[in-house]
Amino acid sequence: MTCIDAIQAYALRAIGIGERALPQGEISLCEQFVLIGSGMIWNVYFGVLALSFGFFFALALALAKTSPRWLIRKPAEWFIFLFRGSPLFIQFFMAYEAFVMIPRMGYEFELFGIAIEAETRWLARAWLGALIVLFCNTSAYAAEIFYGALRSVPKGDLEAADAYGLTGWKKFRRITFPTTMRLAWPAYTNEAIFLFHATALVFFSSFPAFQQRGDALYYASYFADRTFNPFIPYPIVAGYFIAVALLVIALFGAINRRLNRHLPSDQKRRLRIRPTLIR
Template identity: 65%
Template sequence: MSACLQTIQDYALRSIGIGERLLPRSDFTLCEQVVLIGSGMIWNIYFGIFALVIGFFLATGLAVAKGAQNPWLRKPAEWFIFLFRGSPLFIQFFFAYFLFLNLKSNIEFFDPFTAAWLGALIVLFLNTAAYSGEIFYGALRSVPKGDVEAADAYGLTGWTRFKRIIWPTMLRLAWPAYTNEAIFLFHATTLVFFSGFPAWQQRGDALYYASYFADKTFNPFVPYPILAGYFILFTLVIVGVFGLINRRLNQHLPGEARAKFKFRPNLLR
């Protein structure tokens, strides 16, 4: 027990540069694998949370723009969504990395963009914004006309009508599907390991450490199940948190009319 506590002290925050710098080289214990893979999860959580939060606002704007009558707003939104939904996320990572690398060679400002903490985050938030924007657009088109007409009858127009009537109804309709997108985004953070964005000073994400132990021990049946266990745990957290938000959004409706969350695997991601 004392050895495991020492391992936690040495490696729990290693992925963010706190604690022991050198990785264990031999005689790997189960505690070391659990702690180091858990340390790498800090980066997966970072990518997931920030991409989701920033992407949420961009997705809302994309949904509104795609539903606009003005083609100068509608067409860019349509092409943005089509581009990021139509191309594989893996290719987007490589394209963005080499794009930032070329820009970095000419403009010093783009130097941080070649690092995973910023460059990979940008790709993830643009990708999830495209998927979420399409979800929100579908929900926006499904807003009952009676709700809009009632808002007009009460004298609500423009931004006030959107903020108080259309946007909450859109979120209520889109939330179950958006919960799925949040889960898939969190899972997609593992692709950062395979992208061109390098891990700085061996401070990678959870898959980085799981692959390290699998390569050193020639036994993938310990680190990868540990990694899967962490993702299952955080998936349950996402489902729980989004479920509470969904309940909040639907609190004014009778129980049988509330939208239910259903997990639907996204096979085309």
């Protein structure tokens, strides 16, 4: 099979488009690149959705943690402590066991006298269950980052806002939020990179791949077992993750420059990538 044939057959296999059967017999290097790249679609899916939804939830958690009312502050503190204090790998297993306990055929309830059945069996699948775990995990870490940035907003900026008569939502939108993002963005960039790396753990969790449509590590493991040579597929996976990390750095770097566009060049906060080795 040529590289063109491999691309046509396996480029979108991870999402159910193309050949259903995995390569057998002699496996070419091109087939490994294409199929592992196809599996990266799921890793990008997990990372993008978890970051997108987690950003807003993390901001809400950070604001709740700064609230003087303990009924609002304590649940946010407990949530952050729980997901920052426990390993992500354990969170995958605990969530899977909890989701399996929910009836897979659905949950029936009545709304205004109408019987409604909520589908729950997909919670035990990787595309939804693992996404929920990643969403909660990154929300907790990002919330702590945003909380620290909120506490670091210069008092002079807030006093100037009060002097101009800015209060409530207008003060938050024009002063507090932009300054918080400017202070938190370098650290949040590191969290985004780690999250994409953490998507590789989905393969080792209990969440099964739907119809053998696995992520990048799923195909790398298959090739390593078939060829008895792990030194080809796993470096390919690493290369793909490095490429994704470079894209994240470029995108978040552009956002960081946008956030700091009003500052002199000597005062702009530069992105400093500090990979997290152990979480």
